[in-house]
Amino acid sequence: MPPLDRAALKAQLLREYAALLEERLPEGSLTLEEIETVVEELGREQDRRLEELLIQEQTPPPDNQVACPRCQVPAPYKRQVPLEVLTIHGPRRLLRRWHHCARCRQGFAPLDLHLHLEKPATRQVRAWQAKYGSLDAFATVPELLADLRGLVVSASTVERTTLEVGNALLAAEHAARAAPEERPACPPASFSPRRSAGFARGAPVSGDGRGLLSSAGGMAQRRQPGKAALPVGRVQSRGGVSDASEGRAG
Numbered sequence: 001m002p003p004l005d006r007a008a009l010k011a012q013l014l015r016e017y018a019a020l021l022e023e024r025l026p027e028g029s030l031t032l033e034e035i036e037t038v039v040e041e042l043g044r045e046q047d048r049r050l051e052e053l054l055i056q057e058q059t060p061p062p063d064n065q066v067a068c069p070r071c072q073v074p075a076p077y078k079r080q081v082p083l084e085v086l087t088i089h090g091p092r093r094l095l096r097r098w099h100h101c102a103r104c105r106q107g108f109a110p111l112d113l114h115l116h117l118e119k120p121a122t123r124q125v126r127a128w129q130a131k132y133g134s135l136d137a138f139a140t141v142p143e144l145l146a147d148l149r150g151l152v153v154s155a156s157t158v159e160r161t162t163l164e165v166g167n168a169l170l171a172a173e174h175a176a177r178a179a180p181e182e183r184p185a186c187p188p189a190s191f192s193p194r195r196s197a198g199f200a201r202g203a204p205v206s207g208d209g210r211g212l213l214s215s216a217g218g219m220a221q222r223r224q225p226g227k228a229a230l231p232v233g234r235v236q237s238r239g240g241v242s243d244a245s246e247g248r249a250g
Contacts, residue, residue: 004057017046048089060110068101075099086121126161133162
């Protein structure tokens, strides 16, 4: 894959940003609220555009055969398969070339491998869902994400993600206890609600979600109205995302 042409990318973004300013920047005096609104709109538009262009730059060349990532046997191209992914800047529709390995009897998309796609949402989006899903009712999280980041997710997705992250953390903690010499040198990031101040600005929260673990017993808990706190590790996730599906990441 050829290296990124940074000069061409910057020139294109500058042209598009100048056009946006010409189109959307009001004339005359502006109130603070109007300044805030136009800066936010233009900033989000440029963030989305830059992300889109960088994703395009990572798209592998359209080869008829690509080595299978599992067995390295050449796998022929079959068709294009779309995938909807969610980043902190909004939804992205990726049109990926799908290859099928006859030996492994599994398909894969080279673009997924280049982007390290594992789930239909980035780790940061999933960390937000798990963080706020563990602090309040699942149904409150979609409105929060929509208000602060313009992201659209369902309450069922928040619930599934929170449980998946919690169960994964418990498994990692059990493994660490079995091999104490492999414990990380630094303790997990705090999962305090006070950190939510950086959320609206897009500041990273613990991307692996380890803050879900409470200090007492290492158990992620959430409380539902009228119900006792439920340890995440003892609740089975509903549905999960299948990585083997052609229309899903991985």
